[in-house]
Amino acid sequence: MPKPEFIYVVYIETTPEKLWEALTSSEFSKRYWWNTEVKSDWKVGSPFALVMNGAPTDVGEVLEVDRPRRLSYTFHHVTSEVARRERPSKVVFNLEPHGKLVKLTLTHEDFEAGSKLLDGISKGWPAILSSLKSLLESGTALDVPLSALGIEGIE
């Protein structure tokens, strides 16, 4: 059985510093992440939250902050009853300079076997990170409604 995790790599024409800002600023995240604010003071041990249209969807704790190279936090989805019963998973971003580009590697791991959340985040991250890439490269985020991703329980 493969390990229950999701890994996504995308190359972006930007700098590690700008990409770091995009991943950690709520003003920025609202533009590419369905109006979701990324909230934290980004100190190790501090709380982390995703707040969509004013309501928290995911909460956690900051685990690693190595600006602008590596960021990680725990991730506990709180809007669905089924996902709320799962233990928190872990999100890790690695930012590596790659010539004039940045290679962004997202690893979302530490899921329990049979996690319901894993399917949802596997559909969500490619859309979020595609939109982030568009915003950084062209100045315009993507217009992909959350409902178009085919995630169970989201109409």
Place this chain on the structure above:
Amino acid sequence: MNIEKFKPAIVYTIYIASTPQKVWQALTSAEFSRKYFFGNAVEVDLRVGGAYIVRTPEGALHISGEVIECDPPKKLIVTFNVNWPELIEKLGPTLVTYEIEQAGEAVKLTLLQSHDRPLSDDILSGGRQGWPAILSSLKSLMETGQALAVAMAPPQRMLDALKEMGIKTP
């Protein structure tokens, strides 16, 4: 060819501000592909049984295959066999599927690399390294008019694994 026994080993999804027709064209035209596919040119005869070829920037035959399914602008399935001696005998054929769907105002492009047998992570590392770079560059090209200059080292882990299996690599 019976493709039922092929299972996806690599799945990569990317969303692009474009239309399904333009993404289809980018995936099937030599002129476009040279810009985002490390200088390689895709030449495809778009009918079932038609030839699917990828040439290196120098014009050498790099990948040869045939069209298995062709449903423009929604789905293309091709065999995708790197032209190295004994590769196909030892690893079996590789199948590449592109699925193109409208998603809101954007296009969802899904790539699947499938095989008829389990392959090691070492062998699959080549595709895992290459596809995100190729498709990131394709997205940039469609959205900004400029492909990415992704400087990519050879997929050493895969090449070492192939060598160990007695497959001659360039």
